[in-house]
Amino acid sequence: MSLTIPDARRNASPYLYGREAASVARVLEAGQYGHTDLTAEFERRIAAHLGVPDAVAVSSGTAALHSALLATGIGLGDEVIVPSLTFCATVQAIRAVGAAPRFIDVDRATLCITPELVMEAATEDTAAVLPVLFGGRAVDLNSLREDLTERGIVVIEDAAHAFGSHRGPHHVGADDTALTCFSFGPVKNLTCGQGGAVIPRTPEEAATVRRLRMLGVTQSQSERAEATSYQVEGFGLRYQLSSVNAAIGLTQLDHFDTTVRSRRHLWRAYSDALGELEGATLVDVDLDRTVPHLCQVRVPYRDHVFAHLRARNIGVGFHYPPNHLQPAFARWTRDLPATERVSREILSLPFHQHLAEADVHRVVTALGHALKAAGGR
Structure with a gap:
């Protein structure tokens, strides 16, 4: 169980x-x-x-x-x-x-x-x-x-x-x-x-x-x-x-074959649900060759969207803060414009095998409301 x-x-x-x-x-x-x-x-x-x-x-x-x-x-x-x-x-x-x-x-x-x-x-x-x-x-x-x-x-x-x-x-x-x-x-x-x-x-x-x-x-x-x-x-x-x-x-x-099927099915469910949502771009994982570990979207106003969803008990996450901007690694920092841009955009959606498709649709619906709220703030 x-x-x-x-x-x-x-x-x-x-x-x-x-x-x-x-x-x-x-x-x-x-x-x-x-x-x-x-x-x-x-x-x-x-x-x-x-x-x-x-x-x-x-x-x-x-x-x-x-x-x-x-x-x-x-x-x-x-x-x-x-x-x-x-x-x-x-x-x-x-x-x-x-x-x-x-x-x-x-x-x-x-x-x-x-x-x-x-x-x-x-x-x-x-x-x-x-x-x-x-x-x-x-x-x-x-x-x-x-x-x-x-x-x-x-x-x-x-x-x-x-x-x-x-x-x-x-x-x-x-x-x-x-x-x-x-x-x-x-x-x-x-x-x-x-x-x-x-x-x-x-x-x-x-x-x-x-x-x-x-x-x-x-x-x-x-x-x-x-x-x-x-x-x-x-x-x-x-x-x-x-x-x-x-x-x-x-x-x-x-049970790993079941894990593979479950995680791919969940990712496809997100892909389908996000298809008509304006403002959120799904980060492609090349699903035919990948057992996905994360489901991420790029969104505008990421911090506002994150806070909106967290306040509504949606377990979004953030992977990852760029290391070249971390104090411990400041000695080796470089100008990395793409990394800095995506780090301000990426949002990790709830992604684990306990989720049902109904949960996926609830997350995507809440994401749509969050994007509207952030855009109109």
């Missing part, structure tokens, strides 16, 4: 299928809460779903980004090209390795970066590009493959929004030109309660991330239990995914 969430009062909400609690209870009864064979099973299932050789589960999407940057040797003195329009976790992972963010603009229609914007921003210090698959939409940098390879620039994808989405015929993550980082946080398309994964390009990268997530120790938990010592091979952090979180993720994977 799924959680009961009041219609459109929340912008996002976890969706459980009813077996997650029993799965967690079995882990608790077994008394093995840490990183166990269940975590390895989750990794195998993720890899099989994506059609890739391996997946390395970690404790969060931020941990995945941090681990991927460390695994590729990005560090002090390096520059990482990243869109300003993303959650601050993306940038904090760059700062965590001592690298500098090189903020770039986004395409106003998709809220994603483009190959042209990447090449315009690249400098001799650029060591990595970190595209954000905003709302679940895949970013395609394949046209830059040769140029990036010649410059020694690695691509690390922030696919926190994009588990299940496709780039061409393949799942996001099934591209050996990029390390891909997923988040399995509470409101993601696939949730572990909290968690993430790195999809490595090579067995060597997989081994490096596995060592990093276990404090630099190479022996597994079962191997350490049978020995009187262990070896620390290098720097590491405690980034393992627990068996409790893996149990939730495995149950979610069992």
Whole structure:
């Protein structure tokens, strides 16, 4: 039985299928809460779903980004090209390795970066590009493959929004030109309660991330239990995914086809309902290839519309304040006109699987009233 969430009062909400609690209870009864064979099973299932050789589960999407940057040797003195329009976790992972963010603009229609914007921003210090698959939409940098390879620039994808989405015929993550980082946080398309994964390009990268997530120790938990010592091979952090979180993720994977259908159906319902509403432009997600994580519109008078809807118990949200304007990242600020413009326009509508079509129509009707009220203020 799924959680009961009041219609459109929340912008996002976890969706459980009813077996997650029993799965967690079995882990608790077994008394093995840490990183166990269940975590390895989750990794195998993720890899099989994506059609890739391996997946390395970690404790969060931020941990995945941090681990991927460390695994590729990005560090002090390096520059990482990243869109300003993303959650601050993306940038904090760059700062965590001592690298500098090189903020770039986004395409106003998709809220994603483009190959042209990447090449315009690249400098001799650029060591990595970190595209954000905003709302679940895949970013395609394949046209830059040769140029990036010649410059020694690695691509690390922030696919926190994009588990299940496709780039061409393949799942996001099934591209050996990029390390891909997923988040399995509470409101993601696939949730572990909290968690993430790195999809490595090579067995060597997989081994490096596995060592990093276990404090630099190479022996597994079962191997350490049978020995009187262990070896620390290098720097590491405690980034393992627990068996409790893996149990939730495995149950979610069992129902992921339903998740895909539900989220696409909900997005289409919004698209149809918004079709005749003047003043609100739906941000396209390329639905045939995307499992949407957000449903966003660009509107005039955004702050007034936001306040109007919130006052009426409509759980609209805002994704995201531009990072190049944040005090913590002021040192790397640049003129990014498209990002600054869309950041004043975008509004995230309630989007989670507890919503019914009647809720969608209620949200869109309220949005129409809000636009009229804001325009006539």
